[in-house]
Amino acid sequence: MSLPYLIVAGGTVLATGATLLWSMKGVTQLRDKEWDDLLQMLQPVHFRGLELVALDHIDPHGHQLQIEPGDMWALLGGPEGLRRMKQNADIMIALAAYASRWNMVEAAIVAERMRQDAIMLKRALFRIKFDATLHRRPIRFPFYLHQVASSYYLMLRRLLCLYEANHAGLHPRLAAAL
Amino acid sequence: MLLAMGLTWKDVALWIAGFSAFAALFAVLIGKKRARQFPFFATLIGFDALQNIVLFFAFKDQSLYSYAFWIGQAIEFVLQIAVVVEIARQVFRPFGRWASGARSFWVAACGISLVAALGLTFIASPHAPTYTWAWVIKGKLFAIMLTCMISIAVLVTARQYGLAWRNHVIGLAQGWTMWAFITFVVETFHSYLGYTTLYQRLQYVGDLANLVALGFWIFIFWQEEPSRVVSPERHKFLVEQQRQLGYYVDKLVSRSDSRRSS
Numbered sequence: 001m002s003l004p005y006l007i008v009a010g011g012t013v014l015a016t017g018a019t020l021l022w023s024m025k026g027v028t029q030l031r032d033k034e035w036d037d038l039l040q041m042l043q044p045v046h047f048r049g050l051e052l053v054a055l056d057h058i059d060p061h062g063h064q065l066q067i068e069p070g071d072m073w074a075l076l077g078g079p080e081g082l083r084r085m086k087q088n089a090d091i092m093i094a095l096a097a098y099a100s101r102w103n104m105v106e107a108a109i110v111a112e113r114m115r116q117d118a119i120m121l122k123r124a125l126f127r128i129k130f131d132a133t134l135h136r137r138p139i140r141f142p143f144y145l146h147q148v149a150s151s152y153y154l155m156l157r158r159l160l161c162l163y164e165a166n167h168a169g170l171h172p173r174l175a176a177a178l
Numbered sequence: 179m180l181l182a183m184g185l186t187w188k189d190v191a192l193w194i195a196g197f198s199a200f201a202a203l204f205a206v207l208i209g210k211k212r213a214r215q216f217p218f219f220a221t222l223i224g225f226d227a228l229q230n231i232v233l234f235f236a237f238k239d240q241s242l243y244s245y246a247f248w249i250g251q252a253i254e255f256v257l258q259i260a261v262v263v264e265i266a267r268q269v270f271r272p273f274g275r276w277a278s279g280a281r282s283f284w285v286a287a288c289g290i291s292l293v294a295a296l297g298l299t300f301i302a303s304p305h306a307p308t309y310t311w312a313w314v315i316k317g318k319l320f321a322i323m324l325t326c327m328i329s330i331a332v333l334v335t336a337r338q339y340g341l342a343w344r345n346h347v348i349g350l351a352q353g354w355t356m357w358a359f360i361t362f363v364v365e366t367f368h369s370y371l372g373y374t375t376l377y378q379r380l381q382y383v384g385d386l387a388n389l390v391a392l393g394f395w396i397f398i399f400w401q402e403e404p405s406r407v408v409s410p411e412r413h414k415f416l417v418e419q420q421r422q423l424g425y426y427v428d429k430l431v432s433r434s435d436s437r438r439s440s
Contacts, residue, residue, distance in 0.1 A: 005301055009366050012298055016327060020359055023333035024352065093340055115340045119279065122338075 035098055035170070041091050042177045043084040045152070049075030054153030057146040069142040076149060079132075085152045086125050088178075089118040092159050095174070103166045110162045114155045121151035185237075192385045193234060199392035200227035203399070212346065212399045215268075218260040219350060225250075225257060255321045261354065262325065266332045268347045270339075277339055284335040291327030295320050298369075305372025315372065319365040326358035349398030357391035360384065 033041070053072050056064070067075070076082065093114050100107035124147035131138055156178055163171045185193075204223045207213045213220035229250045236243040270280040299320040306312040333355060335341075364384040368377060 002303065005303070006370055008301065009298060009370060012294065012323075013363055013366050016330060016362065017359065019334060020330050020355060023330060023337050024355070090340060115277075118340050 033094065035095070038091055038095050038098065039173060039177050042088055044177065045081060045084050045088065046075070046077055047156075047178070049077065049081075050149055050153055050156075053145065053149035057150040058153075069145065072142055072145045072149070076145060082125055082128065082148065085148065086122065089121055089152070089155065092155050092178075093118060096159055096162055099162050099166055103162075106166065107162060110158050114158055117151045117155045117158075121148055121155070124148045124151070188382065192382070192389075193230065195389055196385065196392075197227060197230040197234075199389055199396070200224075200230060203392050203396050206396055206399050210399060215346065216261075216264060216350065218257060218264045222254070222257040222261055225253065229254070251318075251321075255325075258321075258325045259328070262329050262332065265329070265347060265351050265354070266335075269332060269336050269341055269351075277341055280335050280339045280341065283338060284331055287331035287334060288328045291324060291331060294327060295323040298323060302369040304369045305374065307373055311373050315365075315368050319369045322358060322361045322365050326355070326362040329355045329358050345401075345403045346399060350395065353391045353394045353398070357387050360387035 053067065053075050056067050077084070093111055096107055096111040096114050098107075099110075124144040128141070128144050128148070131141065160171065160175055160178070163174050200223055204220065204227050207216070207220040207223060229246075232246055233243060233250070236246045266284060270277050270284065299316050302316050302319060304312050304315045306315060329351070332351065361384045364380050364387075367380050371377070371380075
């Protein structure tokens with residue numbers, strides 16, 4: 001009975017078990033939630049700051065270098081703001097999927113578009129977090145912030161438009177929560 | 179008679195319970211027409227039910243039993259991998275096409291799983307009465323470790339890419355990964371402790387996990403899924419939309435990449 005093998009095998013089992021629990025949590029977390037539960041899980045993000053950074057990227061005008069990277073970071077709410085956007089992303093997709101009860105086709109398409117936006121959002125967030133862990137701020141940092149802001153902004157706009165078109169009664173509550 | 183064949187009452191009870199559970203689940207899959215959605219899973223369950231009967235009657239003849247058992251294990255391993263691929267296709271192809279990025283991520287995760295399974299099997303050296311038995315233990319460890327890890331890779335990929343689950347698929351995947359993980363733990367203990375007095379007791383743990391999973395699936399597949407009937411025209415529309423979305427996203431990504439590099 002070899003101790004090194006016990007350590008390696010035990011470590012593998014524990015790592016596999018932890019990965020299993022993490023992934024199961026992700027699968028079941030939002031699936032069975034009702035609309036009100038999903039809404040309560042949303043955390044507000046500073047909309048005006050988000051809009052300024054996002055539109056600077058996707059709707060440029062003159063003086064495109066007006067917003068400095070430090071300003072972007074502050075407008076997006078720093079690490080807390082980014083954390084909220086990451087958490088809200090999956091909830092917003094779940095809310096879009098929820099709208100399939102009223103308009104299956106549009107909700108499915110919008111949810112898929114938002115899922116694609118969320119992939120770009122999470123990739124950019126991962127790169128920011130990775131660089132922060134290594135205590136470095138590469139030249140691409142403001143580009144990542146632009147990607148985060150524009151992806152989240154697009155998700156938010158798509159979701160609000162979906163509810164505006166298909167369930168106007170819930171739209172004000174959703175807009176307030178976001 | 180059964181006890182005279184060297185089987186304990188626990189072995190007999192587990193054998194009967196196992197066959198009953200496999201047969202009941204197979205009947206549910208066929209009767210409720212779930213086999214159309216999960217053909218490989220239904221095939222595996224039907225094969226396991228049949229294998230139970232064949233091995234029971236072959237038990238008196240050790241040589242015949244040995245052949246039947248090992249051929250059955252090989253077929254079962256292939257079917258298990260096929261079931262994992264079946265689950266992956268259901269989750270990663272919401273509109274009949276692979277979700278962008280999900281396939282390559284999952285294949286990469288499967289590659290890592292294969293390397294990890296080969297590595298752990300290679301360094302295992304279980305205590306066993308014969309060389310063959312040692313390789314039996316190592317082979318079982320490899321098979322279940324690979325199955326377990328690529329099943330978990332499906333869940334991880336789905337979470338990473340925000341892919342939705344339908345009820346029957348999630349039920350199958352949850353039961354499958356829990357069963358695979360418990361069996362993986364059992365085989366890891368086997369690979370460390372070898373063929374000792376604890377071997378059979380640990381085997382019972384694996385058999386019980388199997389029975390619980392079968393019961394869970396009977397419950398899941400008995401129920402109806404919420405109706406999400408899509409007409410052929412709408413399905414065609416959704417597939418075309420997804421193709422256009424994929425093209426649109428690729429254009430945006432390549433445009434932003436070229437802006438960054440210039």
